[in-house]
Amino acid sequence: MQVEKIDLRDTQSFSTFFLDYLDNKEELKKFHGLRPKMECFEEQISKKQFVDENRKVLCQVLEKQYSKINKSSVVSSNLASLKQSNAYTITTGHQLNIFTGPLYFIYKIATVVNACKALKKKYPAYNFVPVYWMASEDHDFDEISYFNLFGKKYEWKTDQKGAVGRFKTDGLKDMLESLPEKAELFERAYLENDNLANAVRYYVNELFSDEGVVVMDGDDAQLKALFAPVIKDELLTSTSNELVESTNSDLESAGYKPQIYAREINFFYLQDGSRERIIKDGKLYAIKNTSLQFSETEMLSELENHPERFSPNVVMRPLYQEVILPNLAYVGGPAEMIYWLQLPRVFEHYKTPFPILLPRNFALYINSGFIKKMRKFELTSIDMFREVEALKADYLAEHGENEMNLNGEVDDLKEVYDLLIEKAETVDASLKGFIAAEHAKAAKGLDNIAKRLKKSEEQKHETALNQITALKDKLFPGGGLQERHDNFLNFYLNNPNFVKEILESLDAFDLRMHVIKQA
Numbered sequence: 001m002q003v004e005k006i007d008l009r010d011t012q013s014f015s016t017f018f019l020d021y022l023d024n025k026e027e028l029k030k031f032h033g034l035r036p037k038m039e040c041f042e043e044q045i046s047k048k049q050f051v052d053e054n055r056k057v058l059c060q061v062l063e064k065q066y067s068k069i070n071k072s073s074v075v076s077s078n079l080a081s082l083k084q085s086n087a088y089t090i091t092t093g094h095q096l097n098i099f100t101g102p103l104y105f106i107y108k109i110a111t112v113v114n115a116c117k118a119l120k121k122k123y124p125a126y127n128f129v130p131v132y133w134m135a136s137e138d139h140d141f142d143e144i145s146y147f148n149l150f151g152k153k154y155e156w157k158t159d160q161k162g163a164v165g166r167f168k169t170d171g172l173k174d175m176l177e178s179l180p181e182k183a184e185l186f187e188r189a190y191l192e193n194d195n196l197a198n199a200v201r202y203y204v205n206e207l208f209s210d211e212g213v214v215v216m217d218g219d220d221a222q223l224k225a226l227f228a229p230v231i232k233d234e235l236l237t238s239t240s241n242e243l244v245e246s247t248n249s250d251l252e253s254a255g256y257k258p259q260i261y262a263r264e265i266n267f268f269y270l271q272d273g274s275r276e277r278i279i280k281d282g283k284l285y286a287i288k289n290t291s292l293q294f295s296e297t298e299m300l301s302e303l304e305n306h307p308e309r310f311s312p313n314v315v316m317r318p319l320y321q322e323v324i325l326p327n328l329a330y331v332g333g334p335a336e337m338i339y340w341l342q343l344p345r346v347f348e349h350y351k352t353p354f355p356i357l358l359p360r361n362f363a364l365y366i367n368s369g370f371i372k373k374m375r376k377f378e379l380t381s382i383d384m385f386r387e388v389e390a391l392k393a394d395y396l397a398e399h400g401e402n403e404m405n406l407n408g409e410v411d412d413l414k415e416v417y418d419l420l421i422e423k424a425e426t427v428d429a430s431l432k433g434f435i436a437a438e439h440a441k442a443a444k445g446l447d448n449i450a451k452r453l454k455k456s457e458e459q460k461h462e463t464a465l466n467q468i469t470a471l472k473d474k475l476f477p478g479g480g481l482q483e484r485h486d487n488f489l490n491f492y493l494n495n496p497n498f499v500k501e502i503l504e505s506l507d508a509f510d511l512r513m514h515v516i517k518q519a
Contacts, residue, residue: 001519003505004381005512008362011385013481017256018334021341022359022511027254031247031341033354038122038509040356041328045088045126047353050326052085057222058324059083065217068198069205074212081127082214082326088126090115091216091321092331092360093133096164096200097144098156098172099186103490104333104360104483106502108132109204111331111360113211115508128328129214132204133321136165136197136219137311139268139275147487148477150180162273163311165197165219181493207499216325218317219270223324224307230319230350231267231303231310235278235285236296238264240315243345251342259339262315270311278310318343322352329356331508361506363514364475364482365491371517373471377464381515388472392465399461414439 008014008022021028024035034040059082066079081087092108100106109132116128138144141164146155154175160167172190176183185203193199201215218224224231234240244262251258268275269287277288285294294302303310312320318340321327330340340357347354364384366374374384383391424432477485492498505516 001501001505002517004515004517005510006382006385006515007512010382011481011513013385014334015338017338018359020256021337021357028256028341031251031344032357033344034356036329036356036358036509036511038118041119042123044328044353044356045123048088048326048328049353050085050088054226054324055083055085055326057226058326061220061222062214062216065201065215065220069201071205072209072212075205075209075214078127078129078212078214082129084127086126087129087326089129089131089214089325089327090119090329090331090358091131091133091325091327091355093135093321095135095138095140095144096196097147098175099147099149099154099183100203100488101144101147102484103365103486103488104362106207106488106499107363107483107506108331108333108360109208109213110499110502110506111358111508113208113213113503114361114506115329115331115358116212118508130208130212131214131216131325131327132208133216133218134165134197134200136200136217137163137268137270137275138165139163141167147489148485149487149489151477154178160273162275163219163270165195165200165217166272167196169193169196169199183489183493211503218320218324219308219311221306221308224310226324227312227320228303228307230316230323231307232300233350234265234267234316235299235303238280239349240266240346243349244315244342247342247345258342259335260314260342263313266313266315268311268313270309275311314339315343315346319346319350319352322347322355323350327355329358331358331360333360358508359511361508361510361514362481362483362512363502363506363516365502365516365518366475367491367518370471370475373467377468377471379468379471381517384472384475384515385513388469391468391472395464395468396461399464414443 009019021032034044059079062079062082066075071079082089090112092112094105094108095101097105109130112130112132116130119128120126139162141158141160144164146153148154156172156175158167158171169190176187176190185206189199189203189206193202197217197219201217204213204215241262241264244260248258248261263277264280265278267278269278269292274290276290279286279288281293283296285296285299286292318330321330330336332340337357337359344354364381374380377395379391421432421435424435475482488498495501501516506514
């Protein structure tokens with residue numbers, strides 16, 4: 001594999017907010033912790049004083065969650081190492097998209113794997129465990145219900161409600177049968193596991209067990225019990241809402257638009273088939289879209305006896321993760337980096353170290369067939385991030401038989417009419433408007449001629465221009481980045497070594513676009 005690196009700014013694909021974080025802009029420094037650089041991790045380790053009791057509970061829960069999974073020796077070793085005080089995690093998280101969803105799902109996990117390997121080399125006295133945190137409690141089914149394969153959208157239809165990790169997977173059998181090629185990995189995942197969380201744990205383990213990736217499900221009573229003091233404080237004081245609002249105000253004053261907004265209570269009430277907001281209604285706690293109501297005493301009793309029924313939203317989920325994991329860094333995409341920047345005051349209030357925010361790797365994968373087409377049209381990797389019309393214009397300028405740019409003629413025409421206006425000023429100033437109008441007509445005529453010349457040249461080179469358009473559309477489906485649209489099966493079905501190639505090609509601490517070219 002050949003890998004070329006391109007500055008993210010040159011891709012024209014990322015927000016100024018995210019790029020300013022990468023550039024360590026002064027305006028953003030108070031909204032994050034240490035920088036995403038290897039040399040900062042030793043200081044982060046000194047900050048992360050992880051409670052022994054939390055480590056013990058974490059290992060018990062992971063042992064339970066892995067009880068029915070065939071673990072590789074590397075995963076088993078990582079699970080064992082987590083019992084030791086010198087073991088830390090690097091974590092990424094994602095929704096439970098069917099069939100992994102967009103390609104960057106693979107890049108996220110590859111980033112944590114490679115980050116752990118690099119950190120182990122630099123700090124051999126410590127163990128670093130790559131963790132994939134399943135967003136099993138999320139209830140936004142529409143966001144996970146589809147994926148794109150070979151130019152076609154496949155969508156799962158189901159009436160199930162509530163936390164998606166608890167969804168039954170039997171409804172995916174028809175989709176498996178509709179795929180153009182057999183996907184044995186997902187047949188085993190969806191047909192041999194009873195719910196979506198177990199299915200996702202299975203296929204992530206199959207894809208990354210040799211790399212020691214530990215799959216984490218936060219939907220657990222023991223883990224929620226560790227977080228109960230924070231949940232109680234949130235129910236009684238609504239502190240996080242005020243803290244996030246003040247941070248958002250400061251971000252807006254600095255010229256940045258916040259990604260998320262807090263609520264008075266940032267927890268849902270979770271039951272099978274339901275995940276609804278907890279709303280303070282006078283002296284009562286109401287569960288939205290239900291008839292359930294609790295007094296303060298009843299709500300606190302519910303928390304003590306059933307902590308698993310309290311599900312953090314986007315404001316509290318990052319804190320929950322950092323409380324129950326010996327975590328040093330969170331690996332996420334641009335949108336995730338932005339909303340984490342809104343949370344440092346919440347972490348400070350609850351005396352929890354804020355993790356290093358390490359952006360996931362970004363990549364464009366180009367197979368050998370597309371590489372040949374790029375060479376045919378003398379297109380570079382950076383060229384592929386330009387607009388297709390610009391690429392076609394360059395091709396016509398290089399290969400067209402006629403000069404289509406009439407800029408010189410336009411300038412000559414203006415010079416002629418400027419002279420006429422000068423003469424009119426000495427003869428009859430009222431003619432200036434007439435001459436200007438005639439100039440506009442003539443300029444429009446030249447523009448029409450240029451368009452006809454361009455159209456004629458395009459017709460002569462129609463095949464080549466269509467091939468350039470098709471190449472751009474394949475590598476940037478829908479006009480966006482490949483990694484945000486295509487599913488990894490587009491590559492994996494024809495190349496079982498795809499995940500291995502990605503792992504070998506990405507550098508976790510190189511925050512540029514990785515253009516991966518297949519040999």
